[in-house]
Amino acid sequence: MATPSIHWTQEVPALRRPVMLLALDGFIDAGNAAQTAAMFLRHRWTAEVVATFDHDTFIDYRARRPTTVMDSGVLRRMEFEELQVLVARVEDSPHDAVFLLGPEPDMRWEAFCATVVRLCRDLGIEQVIGLGAYPAAVPHTRPVNVTSARNIASGEVLPTTSEVAGYTGPVGAQVMLQHRMGEAGIPAVGMWAEVPHYISANNHPSSALALVDVVAGAFGVAIDTTELQAAARAHEEQVDDAVADHPEAAVMISRLEAHHDEGGTAMQVPSGDDLAAEIERFLSDRGGE
Numbered sequence: 001m002a003t004p005s006i007h008w009t010q011e012v013p014a015l016r017r018p019v020m021l022l023a024l025d026g027f028i029d030a031g032n033a034a035q036t037a038a039m040f041l042r043h044r045w046t047a048e049v050v051a052t053f054d055h056d057t058f059i060d061y062r063a064r065r066p067t068t069v070m071d072s073g074v075l076r077r078m079e080f081e082e083l084q085v086l087v088a089r090v091e092d093s094p095h096d097a098v099f100l101l102g103p104e105p106d107m108r109w110e111a112f113c114a115t116v117v118r119l120c121r122d123l124g125i126e127q128v129i130g131l132g133a134y135p136a137a138v139p140h141t142r143p144v145n146v147t148s149a150r151n152i153a154s155g156e157v158l159p160t161t162s163e164v165a166g167y168t169g170p171v172g173a174q175v176m177l178q179h180r181m182g183e184a185g186i187p188a189v190g191m192w193a194e195v196p197h198y199i200s201a202n203n204h205p206s207s208a209l210a211l212v213d214v215v216a217g218a219f220g221v222a223i224d225t226t227e228l229q230a231a232a233r234a235h236e237e238q239v240d241d242a243v244a245d246h247p248e249a250a251v252m253i254s255r256l257e258a259h260h261d262e263g264g265t266a267m268q269v270p271s272g273d274d275l276a277a278e279i280e281r282f283l284s285d286r287g288g289e
Contacts, residue, residue, distance in 0.1 A: 003122060005054045005115050012050050012087060015096045018123055021215065023131040024083075026104025027172035031195040031204025033133035036228075037211035038101055044223060047088035047099050053115070055080045060106035085119070093219040098123055104173045112173065113180040120186050127154070128181055128188035129218060130174045133207050135200035139256035140239050144210035150189040151182030158214055161191055196256075198249070199239060205231035 023029075023038035041047075059081065069076045083102035090097050105112045120128065138145065148161040174190060181188040191214060193207035209228040216223045243249045 003051075003115060003119050005057045005111070006051050006085070006119065007054065008051045010048075010050050012123065013089075015087065015098070015123060016089075017095045017126045018087075018098045019095045019219065020098045020100060020120065020123075020125045020128040021131065022100045022128055022174055022177070024100075024102065024104040024172065024174055027170070028132055028134050028192075030133040030135045030200040031193075031202065031207050033193045033195060033204055033207035033211060034131035036203065036205065036208035037131055037215070038099065040208065040212055040225075040228060041097070041215060041223075042086060042088070042099055042101070045088035045090055045097055047086035047097065049084050049086050051085040053083035053085075053102070053112075055082060058083065058105035058108055058112055059103065063106050064103055090219055090221060093221045095126065095219050097219070098125060109173055109176055110180075113177050116177055117181060117184045117186065120181070121184075125186065127218075128178070128186060129158070129215065130178055130188065130190035131211050131215075132172075132174065132190060133193040133195050133204070133211070135197040136194035137256060137259075138194050138196050139253050139260060140196045140199060140206070140236060141253065141257060142260050144207050145194045146191050146210050146214050147194065148189050148191040149178075151178050151187065153182045153185050154187035154189055156187075158189055158191060158218055161214060164192075198252070203235070205235050 021038060021041065023034045025035055029035055064081045066078050066080045068078050081103045083100070083105070086099040086101065088097045088099070100116065119125075136145075146161045147164045148158050149164040149167075150156070178188040178190050191211065193204075193210050195204045195207045205228055209225055209232050212223060212225055212228060243253060
């Protein structure tokens with residue numbers, strides 16, 4: 001299999017109706033939800049690396065500098081941030097998983113999209129699912145909502161997600177890739193967890209859990225998420241402790257809860273950057289403990 005700008009490290013096993021999971025570290029991943037969900041699924045399904053992208057082609061070393069390991073005056077090795085292709089057999093599912101993980105390309109997005117489109121064709125990818133998350137005016141005391149948007153080649157909406165009502169603005173490489181896949185006839189859907197804006201700078205395991213649950217539905221399997229559930233509960237307790245010490249936060253969250261419970265779908269993000277920063281500092285301190 002010869003795909004430009006991709007270095008194959010081992011032979012790809014036979015794949016059953018593969019679905020690609022896409023999670024690039026870049027724009028936008030509030031609460032680190034997409035990266036957490038992708039790494040959780042990678043390890044849960046014991047995915048193996050089969051290829052890496054040529055970092056000279058897509059990575060700006062000044063933005064993502066390589067690191068070195070020196071020992072006793074000897075330069076032992078260089079390490080680069082890599083875009084990786086991984087595969088995993090998903091038991092009890094009609095689909096196997098192909099992961100595309102790593103840093104968002106710094107340049108040559110059109111060449112990157114063309115490379116991934118060819119990769120999808122070579123591997124027989126049936127559908128692509130992109131993972132993401134964005135800060136939203138939602139309370140942490142309610143279930144995480146996951147929104148989705150599909151390309152022109154995809155006719156189905158992922159279950160348990162709501163469609164993006166409307167958006168005009170900047171996008172990351174994942175959305176551009178989803179668009180180019182649509183032009184190439186490859187079904188792709190992007191999904192984003194809504195992370196409470198006032199804690200979006202910290203890890204938000206509840207949003208990662210919501211993304212994993214949607215992926216499980218797409219693959220038609222049950223996934224043991226005990227670890228993520230425990231992390232989500234612990235994090236929610238920490239946020240509750242922080243809010244208890246800040247009456248202004250309690251008032252803001254009550255407003256968000258009322259709006260949510262009334263079925264509201266759009267709300268201006270309440271002001272309170274200083275308050276949000278204080279809650280985030282509290283969570284960071286608790287995380288260090």
